[in-house]
Amino acid sequence: MKITVIGTGYVGLVSGTCFAETGVQVVCVDVDEHKIKMLNNGKIPIYEPGLEDIYKRNVEKGRLSFTTDLKSSLENSEAVFIAVGTPPDEDGSADLKYVLGASSEIGKHMDHYIVVATKSTVPVGTSVKVKAAIQKELQKREVEIPFDVASNPEFLKEGSAVQDFLRPDRIIIGTESEQAIKVMKKLYKPFLLNGHPILFMDITSSEMTKYAANSMLATRISFINEIANLCEIVGADIDAVRRGIGSDPRIGNKFLYPGTGYGGSCFPKDVQALIRTANEKGYPLEILKAVESVNNRQKSTLYQKIFNHFGGKLKGLKFAMWGLAFKPKTDDMREAPSLVIIEKLIEAGAEVVAYDPVAMKEAKRILGNKIGYAKDEYDACIDSDGIILVTEWPEFRLPNFRVLERLLKNKIIFDGRNIYDRAELEEMNFTYYPIGRKPVKS
Numbered sequence: 001m002k003i004t005v006i007g008t009g010y011v012g013l014v015s016g017t018c019f020a021e022t023g024v025q026v027v028c029v030d031v032d033e034h035k036i037k038m039l040n041n042g043k044i045p046i047y048e049p050g051l052e053d054i055y056k057r058n059v060e061k062g063r064l065s066f067t068t069d070l071k072s073s074l075e076n077s078e079a080v081f082i083a084v085g086t087p088p089d090e091d092g093s094a095d096l097k098y099v100l101g102a103s104s105e106i107g108k109h110m111d112h113y114i115v116v117a118t119k120s121t122v123p124v125g126t127s128v129k130v131k132a133a134i135q136k137e138l139q140k141r142e143v144e145i146p147f148d149v150a151s152n153p154e155f156l157k158e159g160s161a162v163q164d165f166l167r168p169d170r171i172i173i174g175t176e177s178e179q180a181i182k183v184m185k186k187l188y189k190p191f192l193l194n195g196h197p198i199l200f201m202d203i204t205s206s207e208m209t210k211y212a213a214n215s216m217l218a219t220r221i222s223f224i225n226e227i228a229n230l231c232e233i234v235g236a237d238i239d240a241v242r243r244g245i246g247s248d249p250r251i252g253n254k255f256l257y258p259g260t261g262y263g264g265s266c267f268p269k270d271v272q273a274l275i276r277t278a279n280e281k282g283y284p285l286e287i288l289k290a291v292e293s294v295n296n297r298q299k300s301t302l303y304q305k306i307f308n309h310f311g312g313k314l315k316g317l318k319f320a321m322w323g324l325a326f327k328p329k330t331d332d333m334r335e336a337p338s339l340v341i342i343e344k345l346i347e348a349g350a351e352v353v354a355y356d357p358v359a360m361k362e363a364k365r366i367l368g369n370k371i372g373y374a375k376d377e378y379d380a381c382i383d384s385d386g387i388i389l390v391t392e393w394p395e396f397r398l399p400n401f402r403v404l405e406r407l408l409k410n411k412i413i414f415d416g417r418n419i420y421d422r423a424e425l426e427e428m429n430f431t432y433y434p435i436g437r438k439p440v441k442s
């Protein structure tokens with residue numbers, strides 16, 4: 001069996017590589033020549049744990065290849081997956097230019113029956129547009145070639161994308177075609193040996209499922225962040241409250257961690273896009289509007305604590321920032337809360353020296369010399385007025401506090417992910433500001 005995957009970003013590259021792992025012949029296509037050159041030279045353009053190994057193995061086995069030439073990739077392919085970006089447009093709606101561009105390209109080059117599956121996150125109604133864009137090109141060519149469209153939203157998380165893809169909780173397929181169902185079943189069966197289901201449904205429901213899932217998760221995060229902020233005001237401890245509510249199976253204990261607001265390339269844009277879709281239909285989504293505004297406010301929470309601690313006098317102070325990526329185990333900085341905190345600190349006249357185990361290159365690309373870059377987390381602390389922990393990389397969890405107290409000018413930790421033990425810091429006379437918990441003031 002042969003398939004084509006269009007787009008070699010986080011989703012396309014992981015999907016293509018994992019499909020190849022099952023023995024399928026996969027050709028990944030991208031318009032970015034630099035990316036394709038890298039991939040053909042044995043280098044992967046993103047950091048994703050476990051990806052490099054299976055990429056190398058499948059390339060060596062001849063099952064996985066990369067090209068900018070869609071026409072040749074489509075030859076004998078039974079399915080083509082569209083996995084290109086859907087960034088937010090100026091008004092917050094999903095910009096479909098890459099999805100529809102890829103669809104037109106398929107129409108220009110396909111020469112036999114194929115299933116066109118959209119993996120990109122796209123608003124309700126997009127599959128109809130994908131179908132129309134392909135049809136238009138076939139008409140221009142004056143050929144009649146049958147094809148089917150399917151919606152196949154992707155639920156992988158960055159940082160655990162390979163594991164998520166290889167062991168999915170569920171696969172969602174929206175299609176009206178029996179033939180498309182057959183092709184998708186064949187492709188996904190190897191991933192479902194753990195008994196988790198493929199859920200077939202109509203296309204509209206499938207497209208909606210993706211947005212509903214991300215919006216629900218974003219809602220949980222904004223909810224717990226609001227409760228955390230209230231805990232601070234009333235003197236409760238969010239960690240206890242989180243464990244208390246999370247042990248009710250109706251609530252569950254996942255995705256209940258307070259922090260500096262959700263970031264990344266998905267939640268912010270998908271919440272915005274669903275709000276936009278609903279507005280267009282004349283049904284404003286009040287809950288999601290609140291989720292978004294709570295999240296925007298939360299991104300400043302840590303800065304506010306810094307500001308208050310120093311009585312607003314931040315000019316000339318220097319801070320060590322631990323973590324830059326929007327979450328651990330990724331180099332992705334899209335919508336990262338670190339960017340908001342950095343901007344505010346710089347505006348207030350402070351200096352930031354940062355360290356992130358893998359996102360430094362990406363940070364330099366975005367921030368240039370606005371901040372300093374340290375060689376490790378200890379280096380960042382030299383003569384600093386405090387540590388600002390933004391991303392909970394495992395290696396930040398158990399630092400040597402004795403070394404830190406020698407390096408820091410001020411023994412203060414602003415912890416945006418609640419990873420430290422209050423009692424331990426109190427014992428060592430550190431000042432400690434977590435989220436939703438009483439600070440330790442020494």
Ligand SMILES: NC(=O)c1ccc[n+]([C@@H]2O[C@H](COP(=O)([O-])OP(=O)(O)OC[C@H]3O[C@@H](n4cnc5c(N)ncnc54)[C@H](O)[C@@H]3O)[C@@H](O)[C@H]2O)c1
Binds near residue numbers: 008010011086101266
């Ligand atoms: N990143 C995630 O964790 C994740 C998870 C689930 C779903 N999604 C969704 O999947 C989609 C892709 O996200 P991503 O993070 O992988 O994006 P990305 O920006 O990392 O990659 C997109 C790739 O598509 C390529 N591209 C654009 N137009 C093309 C065309 N016409 N032909 C060939 N290649 C083309 C770009 O050059 C780029 O390499 C988005 O809709 C996103 O919302 C993302």
Ligand SMILES: O=c1ccn([C@@H]2O[C@H](COP(=O)(O)OP(=O)(O)O[C@H]3O[C@H](CO)[C@@H](O)[C@H](O)[C@H]3O)[C@@H](O)[C@H]2O)c(=O)[nH]1
Binds near residue numbers: 257
């Ligand atoms: O309890 C939690 C869990 C997450 N986050 C934050 O939420 C954001 C998103 O995290 P996560 O969901 O782990 O990463 P993503 O890679 O953005 O994955 C989300 O977005 C993808 C793209 O649509 C979906 O496929 C995934 O299912 C969905 O989890 C990050 O800033 C996290 O720090 C919290 O603040 N508290």
